[in-house]
Amino acid sequence: MKFDISNILMNNGASMKLEYVGEPPEREPEKGCIIDGDITLSGTLTNNNGILSLDGHLDAGCKSECYRCLGEVRKVLRLTLKEDFINSADAGETEMYPFEGKILDISRALNDNIILNLPMKHLCSDQCKGLCSKCGGNLNEVQCGCIDDSIDPRMEGLSKFFE
Ligand SMILES: [Zn+2]
Ligand SMILES: [Zn+2]
Known part of the structure; x- marks a missing residue:
C-alpha cells in the first residue's frame, strides 16, 4: 500500500x-x-x-x-x-x-x-451459550437435554468417602 x-x-x-x-x-x-x-x-x-x-x-x-x-x-x-x-x-x-x-x-x-x-x-x-460438552449441540439453537454429570475425579474420591 x-x-x-x-x-x-x-x-x-x-x-x-x-x-x-x-x-x-x-x-x-x-x-x-x-x-x-x-x-x-x-x-x-x-x-x-x-x-x-x-x-x-x-x-x-x-x-x-x-x-x-x-x-x-x-x-x-x-x-x-x-x-x-x-x-x-x-x-x-x-x-x-x-x-x-x-x-x-x-x-x-x-x-x-x-x-x-x-x-x-x-x-x-x-x-x-456455546456447545454442550456432552453431545456437542449448539446450545444457542437446541436444548439437547443433556445433564452435566461429569464429576471432577478428585471429588469422586471424596464422595465415596462420605458414603
Ligand atoms: Zn457463539
Ligand atoms: Zn447435549
Whole structure:
C-alpha cells in the first residue's frame, strides 16, 4: 500500500489526502481471523519537519469463529489511525515506521493497527451459550437435554468417602 509523497516531502507543513479502497495488507492478520473484502482508508498525511504524520480512519470487515460455539462471527473494525513515519536514514532508534525515498508504504503500520484492534476472543454474542460438552449441540439453537454429570475425579474420591 504505497503512496507517492514527493509533493509534500520538501515542504514543511504541507499535507496530502490518503484515500484507499482495496486489498488489506494481510488477508489473515491473525490465525483464524480473515479480513473480509476490501478495506477503506481515508486520512491526511502531514509533513512536520520531515516526520510524516498520518491522521485517519480505517474500516475493515473481519470474519472469524466464535470461541464458544464455533459459529461465524462478522464484525466491522473501525480504527482511528495516528502514526508517524520517518525517513529510514533518520530512523535510528525511534519507534516510528521508516520510509524510503519518495514512496511511503503504510502496509506494516496498517497491519499492526488491525492486529492491535482485533478482540482477544471472538464471540458471536455476549450471550452465546456455546456447545454442550456432552453431545456437542449448539446450545444457542437446541436444548439437547443433556445433564452435566461429569464429576471432577478428585471429588469422586471424596464422595465415596462420605458414603
Ligand atoms: Zn457463539
Ligand atoms: Zn447435549
